[in-house]
Amino acid sequence: MRVYSTQKDDLADILARKYSETADVSTAVTTIIDRVKADGDQALYQLVKEIDDVTLDSLTVTKEEIADALKATSPELIKVIEQSKANILAFHQKQVRQGFVSTEENGVVMGQRILPLARVGVYVPGGTAAYPSTVLMDVLPAKIAGVKKIVMVTPTDSEGKVPAAILATASIAGVDEIYKVGGAHGVAALAYGTETIPKVDKIVGPGNIYVATAKKMVYGVVDIDMIAGPSDVLIVADHSANPRWIAADLLAQAEHDKLAQAILVTTEDALIEKVQKEVEQQLAALPRKEIAAAAIENNGKIILVQNLGEAISIANEIAPEHLELSVSEPFALLGKVENAGSVFLGHHTPEVLGDYFAGPNHTLPTEGTARFYSPLSVDDFVKKSSYLYYTEEAMNAVGEAVELFAETEDLMGHARSMKVRREEKE
């Protein structure tokens, strides 16, 4: 891992991150979306054949397939999924908010209602990125919000099958309908609807560059959660940190993706060499060592800082998806953290606890977007609607002021809407 020091190196060099040369797939995705809009199901069957090389008899996952998937899943795993589900529900239940109303003495009433989205689409990637945990994280907040219909789309294997763990988890999470279509075509189906797949109000979930591009293109037709890039972790460590544990956490991030980012920021010069050695040793034993090694090579960094305040300043600049505070007094730093998707406090809270189990969401803002995006939450599955009521007297009391404002904007029709009511008292 490259080593930097805030004493010697330029901040811009320290912060530089390597991204892939992302091909511009927008022409291909535009064509896919147009085909799905024009030909619906027929386009989906053709695109699944052309792009995924799969011949489907039906787009719909049947009840039998789900029952088979549940049977094929070990009772131990089902128990773990159920525990994780309970933890996620308990945490997200705390995000539920009420509307409000203000009732004033002059008879004016105004407020804000909070209403669930009617239909939500959850995109679940296939292949090596087929994660049951993501199904739980994306579906359960929608259930709590009261979404009436949750529709999942996901690509199949070459035989037209969805992995059993995905189907079993979808069933446990309470997905209403599952369809066998991924990629940009899956996103297009959710955004515009087809004969079989219902049009939704919002699409959530991670995916490859085709999925991300399609999500951005349909944004506005439907809402989307965020545009997700490669995952990242930033670990702040002091003298109390365990180099073996830190190396394991850096590698857990690195095994996701060749462009994943794994950064250690430490006040301890002595820790650096130890972590380097541990990363080397542990890497050799990883099944996904090729990916992890590439990520460490591309975006693995160790940054030596003067003190923990400086460490947090760097974390705030980077705005990590995951921030581990592997320090003796982690809670003392929390109030300084301005930009981070999720913060893991202390030596016994590895990110993996949050990835799978503890309760907070693992769908988090990547690539520094924690500056403005938030972890997926119940808020993502509701909309707000405001309301206002004036009595005749209350309206007349402010009529002149409102007309003056409207006239200032040269909107005489707006002023008239008030004037006709003031002229003709009931």
Add this chain to the structure above:
Amino acid sequence: MRVYSTQKDDLADILARKYSETADVSTAVTTIIDRVKADGDQALYQLVKEIDDVTLDSLTVTKEEIADALKATSPELIKVIEQSKANILAFHQKQVRQGFVSTEENGVVMGQRILPLARVGVYVPGGTAAYPSTVLMDVLPAKIAGVKKIVMVTPTDSEGKVPAAILATASIAGVDEIYKVGGAHGVAALAYGTETIPKVDKIVGPGNIYVATAKKMVYGVVDIDMIAGPSDVLIVADHSANPRWIAADLLAQAEHDKLAQAILVTTEDALIEKVQKEVEQQLAALPRKEIAAAAIENNGKIILVQNLGEAISIANEIAPEHLELSVSEPFALLGKVENAGSVFLGHHTPEVLGDYFAGPNHTLPTEGTARFYSPLSVDDFVKKSSYLYYTEEAMNAVGEAVELFAETEDLMGHARSMKVRREEKE
């Protein structure tokens, strides 16, 4: 206005809406964004000259210009702006939410913090759509959220001046910095930053097709509020409604834009002709009658329904930006409303009260996006960050479950991050 009846006409015909043939400006906008990214301020000066035909000495609105604008604004108008500001602050203050924490008996602590965005950019259109009220609506929720820096960009007139009412309102609202650049170039400056204009975390505010396209293109680099289209109103009226008032409210909407939508849904056959006549008469007296007449021609409709339940069903299908319930018992219908940006209850609550004065936000979802978007609110100017703390004992208690989940996903590095801690107890 065209008249439909749910008894005779097809729902699809009733709901059809006319949009403009929007030119694809994405090539032009891509070039503009690239130029601003590459050449910063220099590109801005050139683009303002090329596109807006204005030669600027400086991009920055000075303190003197703001002081002059305040002097040029009548005390009466300043008083109205201050009243409106107080009402908007009072309403939006109720949207402020606290984070939460869950402290469990086994020592586990987890929660969610709510943090203000650091820097926000407010886009304020120029020309006939230069609305001081929009400055209040877009800036004040950001102030309440605690945003540290609010940057406004807006085009100037041909002499390089911003309208006094806009500058005065920006000053009253508490904008920190104002720059004289509009269009896609203004959006690009906020998204990427230049020597003079700071890069922000989120861009809010309405604009023309160039602005909307630029906002969509930079979405992900920064956050945006929404993609706004032509404004609309839907009025539900029963026997108690006043045709003159309804006509005035339809026209207030219609005067915004030739593609604005103004719909009356009524149970009263007798009301239809009266409203038609009033629209005709009042239209003739409107300064913006050309725009309003076009809007009425394009998207003006009267829909006759069997009962108020059916009226609300149609409203829910259309998901109006503004919904007026001009009925004798408006509160009785509120619970049936699923999709509407803002609801105006009763005969003495014309939309104009909300546009300028009452407190709820007037930046609302258009074109049916109230299905999933919300009125602009304090929530738009904060982000959330979750946190998690486990003790050694609590971690060990769930270690096996977490490892099983990680192994199911073939992420052995994730499993190892737990395993190394369980092997080496402290």
